[in-house]
Amino acid sequence: MPDRPTLTLTEASMEEIKHLVSKRAIAGETVLLNMGPQHPSTHGVLRLLLELDGEEVVRCIPDVGYLHTGIEKNMEAKTYIKAEVMSDRLDYLNNVGNNLAYCLAIEKLTGLDVPPRAQAIRVILTELQRIASHLIFLATTGLDVAATSIWMYCFRERNLILDIMEMCSGQRMMTTYIRPGGLWRDVPAEFEGEVRSFIKVFPSRVDEYEALLTKNPIFLDRTKDIGVLTQEDALSWGVTGPMLRASGIPHDLRKSQPYSGYELYDFEIPMRSEGDTFARYIVRIEEMREALRIVEQALDKLPYGPVRSDNRKYVPPPRSELGTSMEALIHHFKLWTEGFNPPKGSVYVAVESPRGELGVYLESDGGPKPYRIHWRTPSFTNLQILPLIARGHLIGDLVLLIGTVDIVLGDVDR
Amino acid sequence: MEYGLILEWIIKAVLMLLILLIGFAYTTYLERKVLARMQVRYGPNRAGPKGLLQPVADGVKLIFKEELIPAKADKLLFILAPVITVLPALTILAVVPFGGTVNLFGREITLSIAGDLNVGILYLTAVTSITVYGMVLAGWASNNKYAMMGGIRATAQVISYELALGLAFIGPILLASSMSVNEIVNAQGRMGWFFIYQPIGFIIFLIATLAEINRVPFDMPEAEQELVAGYHTEYSGMKFALFMMTEYIKMIVVAVLAATFFLGGYLGPFVDQVPWLGPVYLFIKVFILVFGIIWVRATWPRFRYDRLMAFGWKIMLPLAVLNVLLTGAFIILFPGVIR
Numbered sequence: 001m002p003d004r005p006t007l008t009l010t011e012a013s014m015e016e017i018k019h020l021v022s023k024r025a026i027a028g029e030t031v032l033l034n035m036g037p038q039h040p041s042t043h044g045v046l047r048l049l050l051e052l053d054g055e056e057v058v059r060c061i062p063d064v065g066y067l068h069t070g071i072e073k074n075m076e077a078k079t080y081i082k083a084e085v086m087s088d089r090l091d092y093l094n095n096v097g098n099n100l101a102y103c104l105a106i107e108k109l110t111g112l113d114v115p116p117r118a119q120a121i122r123v124i125l126t127e128l129q130r131i132a133s134h135l136i137f138l139a140t141t142g143l144d145v146a147a148t149s150i151w152m153y154c155f156r157e158r159n160l161i162l163d164i165m166e167m168c169s170g171q172r173m174m175t176t177y178i179r180p181g182g183l184w185r186d187v188p189a190e191f192e193g194e195v196r197s198f199i200k201v202f203p204s205r206v207d208e209y210e211a212l213l214t215k216n217p218i219f220l221d222r223t224k225d226i227g228v229l230t231q232e233d234a235l236s237w238g239v240t241g242p243m244l245r246a247s248g249i250p251h252d253l254r255k256s257q258p259y260s261g262y263e264l265y266d267f268e269i270p271m272r273s274e275g276d277t278f279a280r281y282i283v284r285i286e287e288m289r290e291a292l293r294i295v296e297q298a299l300d301k302l303p304y305g306p307v308r309s310d311n312r313k314y315v316p317p318p319r320s321e322l323g324t325s326m327e328a329l330i331h332h333f334k335l336w337t338e339g340f341n342p343p344k345g346s347v348y349v350a351v352e353s354p355r356g357e358l359g360v361y362l363e364s365d366g367g368p369k370p371y372r373i374h375w376r377t378p379s380f381t382n383l384q385i386l387p388l389i390a391r392g393h394l395i396g397d398l399v400l401l402i403g404t405v406d407i408v409l410g411d412v413d414r
Numbered sequence: 415m416e417y418g419l420i421l422e423w424i425i426k427a428v429l430m431l432l433i434l435l436i437g438f439a440y441t442t443y444l445e446r447k448v449l450a451r452m453q454v455r456y457g458p459n460r461a462g463p464k465g466l467l468q469p470v471a472d473g474v475k476l477i478f479k480e481e482l483i484p485a486k487a488d489k490l491l492f493i494l495a496p497v498i499t500v501l502p503a504l505t506i507l508a509v510v511p512f513g514g515t516v517n518l519f520g521r522e523i524t525l526s527i528a529g530d531l532n533v534g535i536l537y538l539t540a541v542t543s544i545t546v547y548g549m550v551l552a553g554w555a556s557n558n559k560y561a562m563m564g565g566i567r568a569t570a571q572v573i574s575y576e577l578a579l580g581l582a583f584i585g586p587i588l589l590a591s592s593m594s595v596n597e598i599v600n601a602q603g604r605m606g607w608f609f610i611y612q613p614i615g616f617i618i619f620l621i622a623t624l625a626e627i628n629r630v631p632f633d634m635p636e637a638e639q640e641l642v643a644g645y646h647t648e649y650s651g652m653k654f655a656l657f658m659m660t661e662y663i664k665m666i667v668v669a670v671l672a673a674t675f676f677l678g679g680y681l682g683p684f685v686d687q688v689p690w691l692g693p694v695y696l697f698i699k700v701f702i703l704v705f706g707i708i709w710v711r712a713t714w715p716r717f718r719y720d721r722l723m724a725f726g727w728k729i730m731l732p733l734a735v736l737n738v739l740l741t742g743a744f745i746i747l748f749p750g751v752i753r
Contacts, residue, residue, distance in 0.1 A: 145715035152453035218715045396640050396718050
């Protein structure tokens with residue numbers, strides 16, 4: 001048996017990281033601490049190199065890429081229809097929103113029109129997904145400050161939403177329910193009742209979370225004036241979503257450039273001007289309530305009709321037609337083997353994901369596969385301000401600040 | 415010295431250890447069940463009926479786990495630290511009476527090991543402080559930055575809160591005019607439970623002991639979200655179990671102490687006729703207090719480290735001093751209350 005090399009530990013070379021840290025760290029006055037990628041509260045596999053002066057964070061250097069999946073590149077190797085399943089896996093807490101952004105891009109490229117019923121159901125599901133995503137934020141924030149019960153309560157409600165997703169698509173998380181030109185199929189008959197019962201139960205549950213956290217003196221102490229992000233910084237770093245709105249800029253793509261019929265619904269954009277952790281928390285809590293209002297309105301107005309465009313060049317025909325119609329069979333075969341060929345061109349579509357502006361840049365060379373697809377993901381952009389807002393705070397606050405950016409690592413590395 | 419007396423002490427000491435070890439095991443069970451119920455979960459329910467054998471399963475699992483010692487750790491201290499931590503926790507209760515005197519096998523037996531030690535409280539404060547050496551040594555010996563920070567936090571926290579804790583002891587001492595734990599309990603029998611006379615002292619005692627045993631909201635030294643597991647990050651197997659044991663035994667211990675100093679200890683209705691009721695009353699009081707500690711964990715977030723220190727030095731300590739002064743003034747003004 002050949003000699004196995006013995007495992008030896010080597011000191012991390014100062015040369016490698018010299019350009020990242022301050023002079024004090026090189027002199028040995030401050031401590032360098034490696035936080036993650038295996039750490040309980042980096043919300044996935046984020047790695048932070050921390051320079052600490054006692055408990056105080058002097059410098060925080062995020063290191064991303066540990067969850068790199070190559071999804072963008074992978075999508076280029078698949079037809080437009082098949083590539084859609086990859087989009088769920090990007091931001092796995094906002095899969096419906098990702099599908100929506102992707103489908104909107106294709107619809108813009110091909111000029112497909114979406115029936116009103118499909119539009120309304122898209123809005124309902126996206127808003128439910130927004131609630132689910134904010135619930136995860138709330139749960140992990142609670143956990144970051146060691147309020148463990150709120151974690152379980154949030155997951156209880158999230159489960160109701162996942163049940164609705166499962167009912168519609170057969171999948172709890174990776175739904176791929178929204179398809180180019182409409183939906184996969186119509187919602188089941190029980191859908192409306194389930195959503196109504198959720199609408200009925202949820203407001204009291206939000207009050208329950210607020211009773212646990214919003215007025216808790218320890219929680220206020222932990223969040224007020226922590227990690228203040230000024231308006232100027234937020235704008236110059238390209239921060240979007242609840243983080244931007246908590247810094248006093250009421251920018252929401254659902255209002256400023258409505259898509260999928262958001263202009264039909266009456267809702268507010270929650271905004272705070274403090275820009276601290278507490279403001280971001282409150283903005284997300286209020287967004288849950290607003291999202292519920294949108295769901296309720298959309299459900300009240302839910303029109304009847306088809307849920308898929310009947311443009312057979314892009315949208316597969318229903319299963320029932322296959323046995324009777326020759327054209328349907330040909331379309332079905334063509335769409336599921338070769339795929340469709342959208343016209344040449346490039347589009348950029350952005351939707352408001354729970355984390356901010358989720359953009360899809362899609363370039364088509366006229367073939368059945370995307371020539372290039374780029375995702376402008378909010379988590380990646382928002383994560384950049386972590387070093388800025390973490391500077392000078394304690395290590396305990398840093399944990400909360402990672403949570404308050406509300407990153408999803410699948411969304412950061414793609 | 416009488417041969418039987420030595421045997422009696424040994425039996426009592428072994429019994430005490432057994433009670434604490436079983437108490438530890440089932441406190442973990444209680445905590446998991448209560449937390450689960452508060453968090454709409456079931457909690458352990460697989461091992462044995464209603465999961466009652468879960469602590470046994472946990473123990474067996476931890477015994478068979480590999481004991482890792484990091485390559486660059488200080489081996490001697492690394493092994494010694496859990497022992498230093500757990501021993502004081504096991505010996506604190508030696509001076510606490512669990513009941514009055516019972517007649518057993520023709521002998522008069524007091525239900526305590528050294529309840530009439532005349533410097534009982536001094537013993538308590540001294541022994542509780544030793545635990546922190548184990549924590550800081552564990553943190554240092556692990557050669558891990560997270561563990562080190564946990565150890566430093568533990569030291570700072572325990573020192574800050576021990577002052578307030580020590581001052582909270584003074585109230586009962588003054589009221590009972592004795593440092594013997596037995597005497598303090600007896601005085602409560604004559605005067606009524608001390609939490610009536612010492613509301614501030616009682617609250618300070620509860621908060622300071624929460625900090626002393628590193629429980630939420632004062633679990634800074636092992637803040638999972640910040641320091642992975644604090645000073646016991648590098649520990650595994652039975653050594654890890656010893657740290658856990660310390661934490662839960664200390665939970666029981668502080669509940670016993672709070673019950674003894676402020677809630678009348680083993681006293682209760684008919685306890686002077688039926689002395690065996692004493693341990694039962696004490697158990698009920700301890701159960702309620704432990705339940706309260708778990709409830710706090712389910713409800714409250716954690717303090718921030720700097721706020722914890724500020725709270726300890728700027729609020730708790732002055733308040734505790736004030737409480738001592740008030741108690742002294744009260745005793746001078748109403749000497750008739752002291753009986």
